[in-house]
Amino acid sequence: MTGRMAESGTAIGIGVGPGDPELMTLKGARILSGATVVAYPAPEHGDSLARTIAAPHLRADATEIAIRMPLSGDRFPIGAVYNRAALEIGAHLARGEDVAVLCEGDPFFYGSFMYVFARLAERWPVQVVPGVSSLTACAAVTGTALAALTDVLTVLPGPLPDYALRARLIETDAAAIIKVGRHLPRLRALLDELGLTGQARYVERATMDQQHICPLADATNAAAPYFSMILVHKRGTAWA
Amino acid sequence: MTGRMAESGTAIGIGVGPGDPELMTLKGARILSGATVVAYPAPEHGDSLARTIAAPHLRADATEIAIRMPLSGDRFPIGAVYNRAALEIGAHLARGEDVAVLCEGDPFFYGSFMYVFARLAERWPVQVVPGVSSLTACAAVTGTALAALTDVLTVLPGPLPDYALRARLIETDAAAIIKVGRHLPRLRALLDELGLTGQARYVERATMDQQHICPLADATNAAAPYFSMILVHKRGTAWA
Structure with missing residues (x-):
């Protein structure tokens, strides 16, 4: 040596x-x-x-x-x-x-x-x-842009308490709620209270074989798998 | 036919x-x-x-x-x-x-x-x-996670007025300010007012040949190029 x-x-x-x-x-x-x-x-x-x-x-x-x-x-x-x-x-x-x-x-x-x-x-x-994140993967499979121009986009973990989520959902233009899991029924109720159900979509296992996408109103399961997300677009899908 | x-x-x-x-x-x-x-x-x-x-x-x-x-x-x-x-x-x-x-x-x-x-x-x-976004690319080149656990992560376009940016920066745990451009001096002053300069980094042309990363305090240029971002981590880089 x-x-x-x-x-x-x-x-x-x-x-x-x-x-x-x-x-x-x-x-x-x-x-x-x-x-x-x-x-x-x-x-x-x-x-x-x-x-x-x-x-x-x-x-x-x-x-x-x-x-x-x-x-x-x-x-x-x-x-x-x-x-x-x-x-x-x-x-x-x-x-x-x-x-x-x-x-x-x-x-x-x-x-x-x-x-x-x-x-x-x-x-x-x-x-x-870096890799492709679940955020852009979920946007891609729903065929809807996450955000544009001067939109504020907020990533919100589902386990946050209602008051914290409510304040951010009121303020933001678009939101991605991650870590949905067992919080799905509570999150659905909260978005409904805020009048955002119609602009919210539920995405499960984006880009995987068992991928599932539906309007949030149709996601009536009691719990979501780990790989799931709720996307909220206040301005809907009218980007043209 | x-x-x-x-x-x-x-x-x-x-x-x-x-x-x-x-x-x-x-x-x-x-x-x-x-x-x-x-x-x-x-x-x-x-x-x-x-x-x-x-x-x-x-x-x-x-x-x-x-x-x-x-x-x-x-x-x-x-x-x-x-x-x-x-x-x-x-x-x-x-x-x-x-x-x-x-x-x-x-x-x-x-x-x-x-x-x-x-x-x-x-x-x-x-x-x-979907592709690798500038968001995760900037995080990768700075060697610092964007967000974890129940952190709220907010993407904020720099052209938004001060009052809109201020409200969101106060509320969020981590922020990515995009479309910095000519707004750089104003954004620097705003983050300074909020006491966030020490937790903010400036990233220019992430993953490109001319990539440049520095503490926000050192980004004293009058304008940033199109491909630039300011990352703010309120809890700093202590993830361990």
């Missing part, structure tokens, strides 16, 4: 897009096809959606790190999962290996994976390759 | 991403490589940015429709430009040819090209392939 340290690797966060594997970027696909270490979020049991989207580009000999999220954060704190993932990824970076870190949609648009990234960034070089 | 009409073509809006040609999607590249007619927005004189981004995928024998925007809308109304473009594209669709319509970033995120689309959709089948 001559005393020279090997250069450390880089953690590269890659947004794999909203679901359709073809909505990955050329850059994401190129980096993945050369990546010898690939990390991705996964449920406690079963397949990782991010890995499934990226599968056509993964090397057969890549080392894979599945970051499994426990169903209950009580049993095993989420922070500990991120800490462990950062350590495992960091061990590869220390050996000079780059690590591709897959993220559904875009890494920095409400992605829980930014927490692993924050931990890595304290010590290692990190880069992010 | 047997009296059977040829099926009409489809207008396919393709988001080519924020500037780096590798940030186009696989789907966009695939469709373009087979497209025999390609339309794109262009300045009155000179090259189209959208076409430049997409150039590696264009067929040499493709028919190209440059939709040139006059520098002054007074001289030749923008609406007339869109009308003429829709007619020209429609003539190809009527002959059963698909037409790929290029859009910088994402077609439905403040893209002026949605106006051509609205006109086409009245008469022809249209589809949209």
Whole structure:
């Protein structure tokens, strides 16, 4: 040994897009096809959606790190999962290996994976390759622009309390309500109270095989899946 | 002629991403490589940015429709430009040819090209392939998440008057101010008044060769180029 340290690797966060594997970027696909270490979020049991989207580009000999999220954060704190993932990824970076870190949609648009990234960034070089977010994917599949000209567009997480949502929905020109889940009936009632039901659409699993789009009034299910969104256009769809 | 009409073509809006040609999607590249007619927005004189981004995928024998925007809308109304473009594209669709319509970033995120689309959709089948928007591109190059958990994220066009911007900036957790242009000095003063300068960053031409990122306090130019954005994170960059 001559005393020279090997250069450390880089953690590269890659947004794999909203679901359709073809909505990955050329850059994401190129980096993945050369990546010898690939990390991705996964449920406690079963397949990782991010890995499934990226599968056509993964090397057969890549080392894979599945970051499994426990169903209950009580049993095993989420922070500990991120800490462990950062350590495992960091061990590869220390050996000079780059690590591709897959993220559904875009890494920095409400992605829980930014927490692993924050931990890595304290010590290692990190880069992010942006991806197509669920926001623009939902707009595309509904065939309606999100916003134009001097419209204010507000992204609102569904778990926010009614008073917080109400104030923002009154003020904005267009809104995307994310993280709908079990809040769907409450959100439907709130938009109805504001007279916005007619301008609201419900989108489930945009660009995926099981995609479903309908007027919000028809979304009478008691709960929405994780990948769902409500789009509200106050000026309707009259863009011409 | 047997009296059977040829099926009409489809207008396919393709988001080519924020500037780096590798940030186009696989789907966009695939469709373009087979497209025999390609339309794109262009300045009155000179090259189209959208076409430049997409150039590696264009067929040499493709028919190209440059939709040139006059520098002054007074001289030749923008609406007339869109009308003429829709007619020209429609003539190809009527002959059963698909037409790929290029859009910088994402077609439905403040893209002026949605106006051509609205006109086409009245008469022809249209589809949209979402792209990486300037929003997630700016977040990626600054290395900072846009929003997380129950953060409210607001997209604010810079030309809005101070009172409208002030109200939204006070209420939101994170903001992306777009269409900065000549409003930069006014926006800087407004964010300073609100005590948000320290949490604001200025991004110019994200992912392009001439990309420039700096704290907002250092963006002392009198005007910003078209492709610029101010990102405001009230909780700073502490995501861990």
